[in-house]
Amino acid sequence: MHDFALALEQGNMESFYPTLSALWRSQTSVEELNHAFSIFFEKEIQLLMIDAMQPxxxxxxxxxxxxxxxxxxRYDTSPSVVHFSHRYILEGTDWRLIGINVQLK
Structure with missing residues (x-):
């Protein structure tokens, strides 16, 4: 979540992209990630405060x-709670992100 939150702070997914699995990177681009999370950028959602929290x-x-x-x-933030779902695959000896869903409710 830190890498995702940092990308939101920076205004694009360029720093988040290298954290993805090679499989996911082969299927998408930074531009597609920017589009997928455009609502977060448009609403200027900032999530770095979760670094100090335990999920x-x-x-x-x-x-x-x-x-x-x-x-x-989830992270019990206020006024909205941050819900997340992460999916990983094993690449070599590391678990690498293959899917992410983040919602504020």
């Missing part, structure tokens, strides 16, 4: 039949 997990991390690790939780 609350909605369920235990799980690995599905395709080897995808899913982590879901």
């Amino acid at each position: 609350k997990f909605d369920a235990e991390a799980s690995i599905d039949e395709n080897g995808v690790l899913t982590i879901e939780g």
Whole structure:
């Protein structure tokens, strides 16, 4: 989440892009990520305050039949709660991000 929040602070996904799995990078571009998260930029959403917080997990991390690790939780920020879902795949010896969903509710 820190890398995502930092990209929001910077106003584009350029610094976030290298943190993605090679598979995801082969399927998307920085420009496509900027478009996907454009609402965050338009509303000037800033999330670096979560660095000082511990996430609350909605369920235990799980690995599905395709080897995808899913982590879901939230940060109890105010006035909106930050909900997240991250999906990772194992590339070499590292778990690398293959999907992210962030919502403010």
